[in-house]
Amino acid sequence: MSVQGEVAAPAPKRRRKAHPRLAQMARTWYFFRRNTLALVGLAVLVLIAGTAVYALTQPLPWYKMPVYCASDWGPGNPNSTWPKPYAGNNALGCSHVCTYEVSPPPNAAQYCDGQWYKTPLYTGGGINITFASFIPPTITLSPFSVGPMPLGGLTTQLGGVNAYDTYRSLLRGADWSLAFSVSIVGIGALVGLLVGAVAGFFGGVIDDVLMRIVDVFLSIPVILFVVVVVVVAGSAVVTLGPLDAISTRLFMLIVGFALVWWPFYARLVRGQVLVVREQKYVEAARASGASKGRILFRHIVPNSVYPIFIQFSLDVGTIPLLIGGLVFLGFGPELFPFVPFPEWGSIAAVSVIDMQEFLGQCFLPSGCAIPWWQLFFPGLALFMFAISVNLLSDGLRDALDPRLRR
Amino acid sequence: MRMATYIVRRLLLILPVLIGVTTITFLLFTSLPVSYQLLAHFGVPGQKAPCGGYFPSCDCEEINPHSVSNTTCQCPATVTSPATNTTPYASCPNPLYVSDVHQLGLDKPIPVQWATYIYNSFTFQWGTVSNNSYIVNHGGVAFIADVPVVTVLSWFLPYTLELAILSLIIILAIAIPLGNASAVNRNRPVDQLSRVMSFSGYAIPAFLLGSFLVVGLTLILLPTVGLTSHQPWCPGGEPLTQEFTYSWPQGGKACYPHQLLFPENYPHWLTYGVISHPTGFPTVDAMIHGDYWLALDSIIRMIVPALVIAYGTVAGLLRFVRNSMLEVMNLDYVRTARAKGVPEKAVIRRHAGRNSLNVTITVLGLTFAFFVGGFPVIESVFHLWGVGELLAYSVVPNIDFAMIFGSTLLFTFLVVGANIIVDVLYAFLDPRVRIG
Numbered sequence A: 001m002s003v004q005g006e007v008a009a010p011a012p013k014r015r016r017k018a019h020p021r022l023a024q025m026a027r028t029w030y031f032f033r034r035n036t037l038a039l040v041g042l043a044v045l046v047l048i049a050g051t052a053v054y055a056l057t058q059p060l061p062w063y064k065m066p067v068y069c070a071s072d073w074g075p076g077n078p079n080s081t082w083p084k085p086y087a088g089n090n091a092l093g094c095s096h097v098c099t100y101e102v103s104p105p106p107n108a109a110q111y112c113d114g115q116w117y118k119t120p121l122y123t124g125g126g127i128n129i130t131f132a133s134f135i136p137p138t139i140t141l142s143p144f145s146v147g148p149m150p151l152g153g154l155t156t157q158l159g160g161v162n163a164y165d166t167y168r169s170l171l172r173g174a175d176w177s178l179a180f181s182v183s184i185v186g187i188g189a190l191v192g193l194l195v196g197a198v199a200g201f202f203g204g205v206i207d208d209v210l211m212r213i214v215d216v217f218l219s220i221p222v223i224l225f226v227v228v229v230v231v232v233a234g235s236a237v238v239t240l241g242p243l244d245a246i247s248t249r250l251f252m253l254i255v256g257f258a259l260v261w262w263p264f265y266a267r268l269v270r271g272q273v274l275v276v277r278e279q280k281y282v283e284a285a286r287a288s289g290a291s292k293g294r295i296l297f298r299h300i301v302p303n304s305v306y307p308i309f310i311q312f313s314l315d316v317g318t319i320p321l322l323i324g325g326l327v328f329l330g331f332g333p334e335l336f337p338f339v340p341f342p343e344w345g346s347i348a349a350v351s352v353i354d355m356q357e358f359l360g361q362c363f364l365p366s367g368c369a370i371p372w373w374q375l376f377f378p379g380l381a382l383f384m385f386a387i388s389v390n391l392l393s394d395g396l397r398d399a400l401d402p403r404l405r406r
Numbered sequence B: 001m002r003m004a005t006y007i008v009r010r011l012l013l014i015l016p017v018l019i020g021v022t023t024i025t026f027l028l029f030t031s032l033p034v035s036y037q038l039l040a041h042f043g044v045p046g047q048k049a050p051c052g053g054y055f056p057s058c059d060c061e062e063i064n065p066h067s068v069s070n071t072t073c074q075c076p077a078t079v080t081s082p083a084t085n086t087t088p089y090a091s092c093p094n095p096l097y098v099s100d101v102h103q104l105g106l107d108k109p110i111p112v113q114w115a116t117y118i119y120n121s122f123t124f125q126w127g128t129v130s131n132n133s134y135i136v137n138h139g140g141v142a143f144i145a146d147v148p149v150v151t152v153l154s155w156f157l158p159y160t161l162e163l164a165i166l167s168l169i170i171i172l173a174i175a176i177p178l179g180n181a182s183a184v185n186r187n188r189p190v191d192q193l194s195r196v197m198s199f200s201g202y203a204i205p206a207f208l209l210g211s212f213l214v215v216g217l218t219l220i221l222l223p224t225v226g227l228t229s230h231q232p233w234c235p236g237g238e239p240l241t242q243e244f245t246y247s248w249p250q251g252g253k254a255c256y257p258h259q260l261l262f263p264e265n266y267p268h269w270l271t272y273g274v275i276s277h278p279t280g281f282p283t284v285d286a287m288i289h290g291d292y293w294l295a296l297d298s299i300i301r302m303i304v305p306a307l308v309i310a311y312g313t314v315a316g317l318l319r320f321v322r323n324s325m326l327e328v329m330n331l332d333y334v335r336t337a338r339a340k341g342v343p344e345k346a347v348i349r350r351h352a353g354r355n356s357l358n359v360t361i362t363v364l365g366l367t368f369a370f371f372v373g374g375f376p377v378i379e380s381v382f383h384l385w386g387v388g389e390l391l392a393y394s395v396v397p398n399i400d401f402a403m404i405f406g407s408t409l410l411f412t413f414l415v416v417g418a419n420i421i422v423d424v425l426y427a428f429l430d431p432r433v434r435i436g
Helices: A002-008 A020-033 A036-055 A166-202 A204-218 A222-235 A245-276 A280-287 A292-303 A306-331 A344-361 A373-400 B003-030 B034-042 B095-104 B110-122 B149-184 B189-203 B206-225 B268-276 B282-288 B292-329 B332-339 B344-366 B368-373 B375-381 B387-394 B401-429 B431-435
Strands: A097-100 A110-112 A115-117 B057-059 B077-080 B088-093 B229-231 B234-238
Touching: A020 A036, A020 A373, A036 A166, A036 A373, A166 A204, A166 A245, A166 A292, A166 A306, A166 A344, A166 A373, A204 A245, A204 B003, A222 A245, A222 A306, A222 B003, A222 B368, A222 B375, A222 B401, A245 A292, A245 A306, A280 A292, A306 A344, A306 A373, A306 B189, A306 B206, A306 B375, A306 B387, A344 A373, A344 B206, A373 B189, A373 B206, B003 B034, B003 B110, B003 B401, B034 B095, B034 B401, B088 B095, B149 B189, B149 B282, B149 B292, B149 B344, B149 B375, B149 B387, B149 B401, B189 B292, B206 B292, B206 B375, B282 B292, B292 B344, B292 B368, B292 B375, B332 B344, B344 B368, B344 B401, B368 B375, B368 B401, B375 B387, B387 B401
Parallel strands: none
Antiparallel strands: A097 A110, A110 A115, B057 B088, B077 B088, B229 B234
8 A cells, every 4th residue: 555655656846858948048047137237237228118118108299390380480580570470371281370478589489289389599689598488597607507407397398499398209219219229220130130041051152142242231331321311212202102201211211220230140140150050950950851941940040149139239229329320410300300200319419409509609608508408318318228238238248158257 | 372462352352342332322323313313413504504403394485485386495295284274384305404314324224324323433423512502502611512522522531531540540549458458357447447438438429429528628628718819820819619629610710721711811821722732631731831730730620529439439349359359368379378488468468469459450340331430420510521521511401412422432432442451451460361
């Protein structure tokens, strides 16, 4: 009985052996977890992603002053007589009535479509400049003050140098930045993965031809290429499928970046595939009669994608910087007119441009307060995004590359 | 293989790359509307042109006044204007449009157009600067209107090249020692410092950093040195703050060449035209003329922009230098060198350092396209004169297609050339490349 009982007793529970790839992931996570900085980066990224999800429920900001409501007023236009009430409904589609705050020019703001818009920057001789309607001239400090951030801070329409809602732009910037970065680098990485894998696996003429194409694309400067692509798309009258003209330009922005991005990945993957395809398990798969496609996509590609993850996470952070550079070159209101483009890089660039205008009009010794928050917070968002992505990438590399493990 | 053979072979290999690059540019160029292509190639037609522009067709009256129904106009059809719906007008093909389309070969099949475009690109027929472009109307450089793009680029390229050389020197002077030091002192403060530098260089866009520096330096310099100071090289006086921030003087206070609109402010030799401008490089020209203050002036103006460029580029370079140095330090011959008693400094510099240089140069070559692509932004932040500034001016309306395509071609050719130099350097540093 007792013997029988012993036999019937359940065997000690053996831990099931994990799938090797899962085991590797667990190992990676183990090493990743011990890297505090990488964890911080991950946390910030998760925060940004959460913000992005929340931002999707929020309306788009009016990001640039709608010119059709205000172009013909204010001392900036020498022919205008101020104040000049303007009823909308013109050819550009402003169908609402714009009114102005009834007050003297320095403190005037424009109320349009439920929001406050730009205040005139000039008063009289262009010396004493106030920049926001609700900051009285008395607290413009001299000579080199930074302006006090107004009460209510970012959540109000500041009506400062640039007439956009900083808070709302930053909020929507979370999802726009993420969407742009991930889609651009994602497309680039996918194409690069395919091209690199095919070139590395088949070798010979295919490899030569593909790598020459990669060389060609690698020698085109990134920003210039995107400039050309977007300009061409903007000047051509064609629109793509269901997209309107503006969406076509935004789409071409993505396509332009992706076109210059894939060759880096193609090179990276090719180098990795060249190593992996000589491994024993590939030989074993070939011996057991696996087809070429199966060998490539089941054995070689999954084992050569790790460098892609590292590079991917690194590149995602640089996209907003590059888009900011583009906008700084003049791709904001000019090529995307009347459209909010709340991408963090773009917001920062527009802020910089407007700040330069502001400082140019502002003769410092006579005093003008600098609306620093318009530059600081977009810059901070940009910086946080890029640096968290960087930390993440560093942690990933340390966890994935055993040679670099500390 | 001998070095010369290697170089010749490498030079032959760039031909397909150049053709590929121009093909891509051609594909983009052909997708422009025909009128824009004509504008980019021939410039804006003058006032006397029929219809005043490159419209495919125009009213008979515009071509041949007082003869709307005249047979000399040879109008194919009488069209009713959809806009007015009342006055019928005769429409003719625009003769200028027709002849220029024919001259540029746009009526030929695409492969022929492609061949023509490549021929034009290689023979530097890159089109004409539009006299409607922003830089002509607002940038204060009216002298570049209606001039071939290549000519304008050749005026401005030396400025960009000087900036590029200066920033390359700074980049190498920072990246190599710092990368080596951080590899040798792994996980020590130097290493952490270089990591922080690398991270932040990735995360701060150049236009933001540059603008902060412009504003910051202005604020710092203004109260200490006053608004204007008279310097030996600028008797008229210019704001000293602009010396470091706005690299080429604005307004009428130029001390240095670049405002042909105000020739009285120039050093006398600069107004004499090409003969007194032997190289085109501002610093070199000033030196040739013995104007040493001016040479110093033009270098000082480039320092801050070059530092900003270097900051971004070094960030990308540092981790490669560090990693390659780490790998080399673990190799056997380094251990051998140590074992036979070579001093540690010599081991690091002569044995390990030289071999990790290969990777540095390769990565520099690979990222050169990024490096060059950053110039438009930097030059427009600091108001530097150069090709990038031209490009920045030509993307705002009215868009100057000739300038955009021309500077893209130029930068691409520059990158290809730089890659050749990198390859030759690589072969020089690592004999295995040319032997194997």
